[in-house]
Amino acid sequence: KAGVTQTPRYLIKTRGQQVTLSCSPISGHRSVSWYQQTPGQGLQFLFEYFSETQRNKGNFPGRFSGRQFSNSRSEMNVSTLELGDSALYLCASSFRDRGKDTQYFGPGTRLTVL
Amino acid sequence: GDSVTQMEGPVTLSEEAFLTINCTYTATGYPSLFWYVQYPGEGLQLLLKATKADDKGSNKGFEATYRKETTSFHLEKGSVQVSDSAVYFCALSDSGGGADGLTFGKGTHLIIQP
Numbered sequence: 706k707a708g709v710t711q712t713p714r715y716l717i718k719t720r721g722q723q724v725t726l727s728c729s730p731i732s733g734h735r736s737v738s739w740y741q742q743t744p745g746q747g748l749q750f751l752f753e754y755f756s757e758t759q760r761n762k763g764n765f766p767g768r769f770s771g772r773q774f775s776n777s778r779s780e781m782n783v784s785t786l787e788l789g790d791s792a793l794y795l796c797a798s799s800f801r802d803r804g805k806d807t808q809y810f811g812p813g814t815r816l817t818v819l
Numbered sequence: 820g821d822s823v824t825q826m827e828g829p830v831t832l833s834e835e836a837f838l839t840i841n842c843t844y845t846a847t848g849y850p851s852l853f854w855y856v857q858y859p860g861e862g863l864q865l866l867l868k869a870t871k872a873d874d875k876g877s878n879k880g881f882e883a884t885y886r887k888e889t890t891s892f893h894l895e896k897g898s899v900q901v902s903d904s905a906v907y908f909c910a911l912s913d914s915g916g917g918a919d920g921l922t923f924g925k926g927t928h929l930i931i932q933p
Binding site (some may be wrong): 709711738740747748750753761763795797803805806807808809810811812813 | 855862863864870908921926
């Protein structure tokens with residue numbers, strides 16, 4: 706099976722712009738989660754989608770949003786970019802086995818805000 | 820709330836040395852526990868997992884045992900190689916459905932010298 710794919714791999718934007726990142730989960734996985742990784746804050750949970758519905762959201766401002774499509778592909782959007790949004794954004798898809806989920810990560814999108 | 824504590828390093832070892840990376844956790848429920856590894860410029864790879872107390876996860880010579888009494892999930896390897904140099908993250912999922920996202924430790928940078 707192909708792994709989780711994320712596009713684009715690298716992005717450079719300027720403050721005030723908006724950006725959309727894309728994630729294709731492993732075939733058959735219906736849950737997609739997004740994380741932000743920075744040197745200062747480490748790995749932080751953004752949100753999780755299952756069957757096109759957001760099930761939970763981390764502690765991020767409303768500028769961060771996402772959605773999931775019927776084929777389980779997901780996008781996240783960041784509006785009005787700030788310098789502090791520079792980070793590696795990781796997507797993970799998961800499946801449930803005996804009531805427990807295991808998350809598999811993509812290679813990430815490196816966002817640089819100038 | 821949930822939390823994961825691990826030594827941050829860097830941890831520097833010689834090839835063929837024994838490795839231990841400590842990880843302790845705080846959780847309200849009965850979490851699943853994971854070790855992920857991140858190589859430079861890449862996303863996270865699942866290394867091993869354990870979903871209940873006394874379970875032992877193992878992969879590629881790495882092992883970790885879920886110890887509920889000490890709330891620990893220490894990572895061990897008997898003989899490390901230069902190719903094991905990477906950042907290792909301990910993580911927990913306190914929701915069987917995965918909706919709350921993974922809680923990560925800050926990561927341990929491991930450097931193996933030939």
